[in-house]
Amino acid sequence: MLGPTWEPLAPTSMLGLEGPCWVGPGPDGGFAVSEEFGDVQLFGSAHQPLGSLGTLTGHNFGHPAGVCSDAEGSIIVADEQRHQVTLFPRVGPPICLQLEGLKRPLGMACAPQGQLVVADAGDNCIKLYQYLGEMA
Structure with missing residues (x-):
């Protein structure tokens, strides 16, 4: 028995990424995409580009990997190269989380x-x- 069939919604709306690696939920029904040795791109609930975390916050990534968002709508990014996890709150500067x-x-x-x-x-x-x- 085969599972459900999936159909692409809008493949052209995410063109222009540079080595997309990880995808995670973003705030307000959107999503975030980390780019290999680059940045994290944000997309809204209608799949529209919202900009990059690096440009929006002035943060420099080493090698962004996993991304997710918390209940408050903050985006959290793992940086493989820097061995750290950074929280990007809706308002205010990025915060390096103290994860031992x-x-x-x-x-x-x-x-x-x-x-x-x-x-x-x-x-x-x-x-x-x-x-x-x-x-x-």
């Missing part, structure tokens, strides 16, 4: 109850982090 023990973060997902799941290829494991709030 990351060697080569690749894939990511925001889980319920404020958890961040990170696939760390450097340790060959999945790491789970819990948001504890801002430090005073």
Whole structure:
């Protein structure tokens, strides 16, 4: 038995990417695409280009990998080359998250109850982090 059939919605709307690698949900029904050794491109819910995180925030990526968005609409990006994860809030500058023990973060997902799941290829494991709030 075959599964459901999928049909492309708008293949021409995402042309011009430079080595797209990872795709994740973005805020407001859109999505984000990381580009190999480049930037992270944002698209709206109608698949329209919204710009790049690097241009919009002035952030320089090493090698952006996994992308996801949290319940507040912030975008979170794993940077494989810099061994870090950065949060891009809707308002304000990017924030390097204090995640201990990351060697080569690749894939990511925001889980319920404020958890961040990170696939760390450097340790060959999945790491789970819990948001504890801002430090005073």
